[in-house]
Amino acid sequence: MTTLRMKNPAASRQPTRFNWLKIAVFLLALLPLARAAWIVLSGMAVNPVEFITRSTGTWTLSFLLITLAISPLRQLSGWSWPLRLRRMLGLYAFFYGSLHLTTYMWLDQFFDWGGMLHDIAKRPFITVGFAAMLLMTPLAITSTQGWMRRLKRNWGRLHRLVYPVAMLGVLHYWWLVKKDLTQPLLYGTALVFLLGWRLYRRWRQP
Amino acid sequence: MLIQKPADIAPSEITPEGVYFNRRQFMLGSAGLLLSGETLAALAGKKSPLSSADKPNSLKEITTYNNYYEFGTDKSEPALYAGSLKTRPWNVVVDGEVGKARSFGIEELLKQPLEERIYRLRCVEGWSMVIPWIGFPLASLLKQVAPTSRAKYVAFETLQRPAEMPGQRSRVLDWPYREGLRMDEAMHPLTILAVGLYNDVLPNQNGAPIRLVVPWKYGFKSIKSIVRIHLQEQMPATSWNMANAHEYGFYSNVNPEVDHPRWSQASERRIGEFLKRKTLPFNGYGDQVASLYRGMDLRRNF
Numbered sequence: 001m002t003t004l005r006m007k008n009p010a011a012s013r014q015p016t017r018f019n020w021l022k023i024a025v026f027l028l029a030l031l032p033l034a035r036a037a038w039i040v041l042s043g044m045a046v047n048p049v050e051f052i053t054r055s056t057g058t059w060t061l062s063f064l065l066i067t068l069a070i071s072p073l074r075q076l077s078g079w080s081w082p083l084r085l086r087r088m089l090g091l092y093a094f095f096y097g098s099l100h101l102t103t104y105m106w107l108d109q110f111f112d113w114g115g116m117l118h119d120i121a122k123r124p125f126i127t128v129g130f131a132a133m134l135l136m137t138p139l140a141i142t143s144t145q146g147w148m149r150r151l152k153r154n155w156g157r158l159h160r161l162v163y164p165v166a167m168l169g170v171l172h173y174w175w176l177v178k179k180d181l182t183q184p185l186l187y188g189t190a191l192v193f194l195l196g197w198r199l200y201r202r203w204r205q206p
Numbered sequence: 207m208l209i210q211k212p213a214d215i216a217p218s219e220i221t222p223e224g225v226y227f228n229r230r231q232f233m234l235g236s237a238g239l240l241l242s243g244e245t246l247a248a249l250a251g252k253k254s255p256l257s258s259a260d261k262p263n264s265l266k267e268i269t270t271y272n273n274y275y276e277f278g279t280d281k282s283e284p285a286l287y288a289g290s291l292k293t294r295p296w297n298v299v300v301d302g303e304v305g306k307a308r309s310f311g312i313e314e315l316l317k318q319p320l321e322e323r324i325y326r327l328r329c330v331e332g333w334s335m336v337i338p339w340i341g342f343p344l345a346s347l348l349k350q351v352a353p354t355s356r357a358k359y360v361a362f363e364t365l366q367r368p369a370e371m372p373g374q375r376s377r378v379l380d381w382p383y384r385e386g387l388r389m390d391e392a393m394h395p396l397t398i399l400a401v402g403l404y405n406d407v408l409p410n411q412n413g414a415p416i417r418l419v420v421p422w423k424y425g426f427k428s429i430k431s432i433v434r435i436h437l438q439e440q441m442p443a444t445s446w447n448m449a450n451a452h453e454y455g456f457y458s459n460v461n462p463e464v465d466h467p468r469w470s471q472a473s474e475r476r477i478g479e480f481l482k483r484k485t486l487p488f489n490g491y492g493d494q495v496a497s498l499y500r501g502m503d504l505r506r507n508f
């Protein structure tokens with residue numbers, strides 16, 4: 001669609017502005033990865049695997065929360081342009097989540113399948129983290145225009161899975177920390193507000 | 207005619223032993239001057255047969271990756287904030303079930319016969335390091351106060367000074383930090399009070415000016431910046447056990463068989479290594495300490 005419009009200079013004004021926005025957000029969203037790569041490659045991280053695991057994990061949660069903030073932002077501000085960024089931000093949540101899972105499977109477990117199955121079955125924080133990734137996968141797969149058309153009304157139903165995904169993600173962080181709950185509390189509070197806003201609107205406008 | 211192939215030259219033939227063994231002192235000296243701008247008193251410790259042959263971690267790794275919640279819960283925070291701690295004057299009170307209770311000034315403690323002990327340190331979180339401590343056996347200090355027959359346990363306490371220890375302004379743990387050992391563990395020759403590492407005084411983030419090192423137990427047992435040692439008949443309360451008794455026991459011996467409820471303790475990542483290592487029972491010190499726990503169910507007494 002974009003390419004078609006690009007060929008017609010007369011109609012390209014408005015879409016071009018949005019493309020710039022998309023390109024800017026696309027690049028911005030890669031900054032956490034660039035930062036992590038810089039810290040690891042320059043030798044600043046004493047325990048690089050732990051650092052990569054934490055960094056990709058917290059950025060997965062951040063992108064999930066940013067994605068969930070799009071609708072409230074539109075409703076509160078009346079702007080419609082944030083909606084155009086939602087799919088990309090959601091896909092970035094999946095992207096950082098995949099890096100997080102890969103780090104665990106490769107650099108932590110070295111593909112010890114037995115050990116991983118044991119972890120998933122026995123360690124609740126891994127169980128919920130794994131479940132969140134599993135539930136996020138169909139959302140990433142069906143994020144295309146084609147799947148939106150094919151699934152029709154069910155597409156919206158399916159994508160409500162993002163709510164349990166975010167809840168499981170916060171729970172995963174909550175159950176993982178040793179003592180200091182400050183960070184998980186921050187993510188948890190943001191999630192409560194984002195989901196609470198939706199409940200509030202539903203209750204106010206039946 | 208037989209042409210002899212020269213034998214491979216061993217690295218020891220190229221670098222004189224003395225230079226090799228002192229390379230860190232040189233590095234540390236320059237680093238210390240750069241960082242502090244003052245002259246730190248270098249400490250010498252006699253080599254010990256109890257030292258591990260494992261290659262020590264770098265000074266940078268040892269001093270920038272610390273769990274010391276008094277200066278923040280992130281492992282990079284102690285190196286950033288521990289500079290505010292004043293370690294002079296410093297006294298360690300040793301009292302309780304002893305014949306000669308008294309207080310030891312840090313100057314006196316630094317004059318004990320010091321040894322270098324290169325020990326493995328295994329954190330309960332699943333990583334490990336090798337650290338060249340300078341210190342002396344805790345037993346030699348305890349003998350000076352003449353423990354009574356009722357001294358069954360030794361309780362330790364860290365300094366509580368929120369003005370200099372920003373982490374103590376939050377309630378993340380019940381301050382002051384407390385730890386404890388059974389008397390036989392405290393008297394064991396492997397158990398030391400460390401006053402330095404890498405031939406210099408302890409950096410603040412590593413528990414200056416004096417800390418406990420018990421190499422066969424998880425790192426949190428090795429309490430830092432000690433101000434009180436109390437001998438007593440009852441098993442003392444310990445900080446992590448008070449915080450979460452389900453996850454942290456009094457003994458906390460390194461044990462690959464007994465998982466932390468939330469993660470496996472079967473393997474560990476040695477800082478600086480890519481692949482994980484198998485964790486050894488008692489952190490590899492089983493030959494020396496396993497007999498202390500003969501007949502005990504270590505699954506229950508975790």
